[in-house]
Amino acid sequence: MRRIAFLPVVLFVVLAGFFAYRLLLIQRGDSPSFIPSVMINKPAPDFTLPPVFAGTPGFSSTAFKGRVTLVNFFASWCIPCRSEHALLSSLKGKGFQLVGVDYKDQPEAVKAWLAREGNPYDVLVADENGQTGINFGVYGVPESYLIDKQGRIRFKQTGPFTPEAIEKDLLPKVAELNK
Secondary structure, three states: OHHHHHHHHHHHHHHHHHHHHHHHHHHOOOOOOOOOOOOOOOEOOOOEEOEOOOOOOOEEHHHHOOOOEEEEEEOOOOHHHHHHHHHHHOOOOOOOEEEEEEEOOOHHHHHHHHHHHOOOOOEEEEEOOOHHHHHHOOOOOOEEEEEOOOOEEEEEEEOOOOHHHHHHHHHHHHHHHOO
16 A cells, blocks of 8 residues: 555656656757758759749759759648748848748648738749658658758758747858858
């Protein structure tokens, strides 16, 4: 009977130890939101996607050659994409082309959303069945991939960009790739 009385205490100590260990790992840079990509330093997958808006160009992986490109997978139904959207608008003229890939979305829904919020993308294409996202290794939207002038993936942002991630991670990497 006495052993059962100590069970909650023992359980509490074990859980507290686990949480303390996890906090230590986070302080050392092992963030639980960091999802590594096996695609880093590999060629971007081959793809050709149609435009969202008729009369505008589509995009294919052959267009990566010679330009640093940020490929942003997003959707109008994605709540975190909305917080990231205004930040993407501020990236014009920062040394790369911004390609928006509307992921598994209804064309009319994204058109209405962009009409309200503005279109930050240099090129906007649709991945209606999600195959291109799968080929990139997208876990969920938003997700972004920085492609170098040779068509290789050099950086991945899982989840929405924050001002800090743009300043500390994205823009220094863009500057390095534009040298």
